[in-house]
Amino acid sequence: MSPKSRFSSQEQARRVKQILKGLDKAYPDARCALQHRNALELLIATILSAQCTDERVNLVTRELFQKYRTPEDYLKAPRNVLEEEIRSTGFYRNKAKNIQGACQMLVEKFGGRVPDTMEELIQLPGVARKTANVVLGVIFGKAEGIVVDTHVFRVAHRLDLSHSDTPEKVESDLMGLIPRTPWISFSHQVIQHGRQVCKARRPLCHTCVLEKVCQSSDKVLAFPHPRDQKLSERGSRQ
Numbered sequence: 001m002s003p004k005s006r007f008s009s010q011e012q013a014r015r016v017k018q019i020l021k022g023l024d025k026a027y028p029d030a031r032c033a034l035q036h037r038n039a040l041e042l043l044i045a046t047i048l049s050a051q052c053t054d055e056r057v058n059l060v061t062r063e064l065f066q067k068y069r070t071p072e073d074y075l076k077a078p079r080n081v082l083e084e085e086i087r088s089t090g091f092y093r094n095k096a097k098n099i100q101g102a103c104q105m106l107v108e109k110f111g112g113r114v115p116d117t118m119e120e121l122i123q124l125p126g127v128a129r130k131t132a133n134v135v136l137g138v139i140f141g142k143a144e145g146i147v148v149d150t151h152v153f154r155v156a157h158r159l160d161l162s163h164s165d166t167p168e169k170v171e172s173d174l175m176g177l178i179p180r181t182p183w184i185s186f187s188h189q190v191i192q193h194g195r196q197v198c199k200a201r202r203p204l205c206h207t208c209v210l211e212k213v214c215q216s217s218d219k220v221l222a223f224p225h226p227r228d229q230k231l232s233e234r235g236s237r238q
């Protein structure tokens, strides 16, 4: 069972409305930052993004996706070659194994296509709900859940939307609070907010559109270091 919230359900509903409104205002065009041209590319990029920045993944996939176009292409590659090609994303042995395992299953079980249901996607090696939610939302426009990556996990805690200790439980808490219609955009908006403003080490609370609803003990209202200020301005122009 999830730890109890300090807010009543009525207060929480009011807060959620304010949060959704603030996110819409700040990030009207938030979208997936992983570059891809189709479902297979997004699946591979999302597997590679575990414990890695999207920027790094995009650098690696720029070349990878020129060479590998189909699941069969990944299966034909010697494991050690694929490992070297994705090495800089970290955990490369495991990721290469998962990519080839997932491609094997795509070929054997799904006719070479990326499936479009949660039930099928999470059968693929290396694919948990987070990756499945990214693919379902971005490629198929299906809101079957909410993407909980490291940013969403942190922001959900700071905003008192969840106090659970696993991504699965945080997702379930969020699904109970956020109306289904904005699940896809909410995921992208919170990821962008976590990346640009509600940073792990030094959140830029003075620029935060959610500051009024946030009661986090991590809140920092002092004026930021000039370096953080510059980064924040750069981020908001992107």
Ligand code: SF4
Binding pocket: 158, 159, 197, 198, 199, 203, 204, 205, 208, 209, 210, 211, 214, 215, 216, 218, 219, 220
């Ligand atoms: S006020 Fe600060 S801690 Fe709270 S959501 Fe905004 S950036 Fe994060």
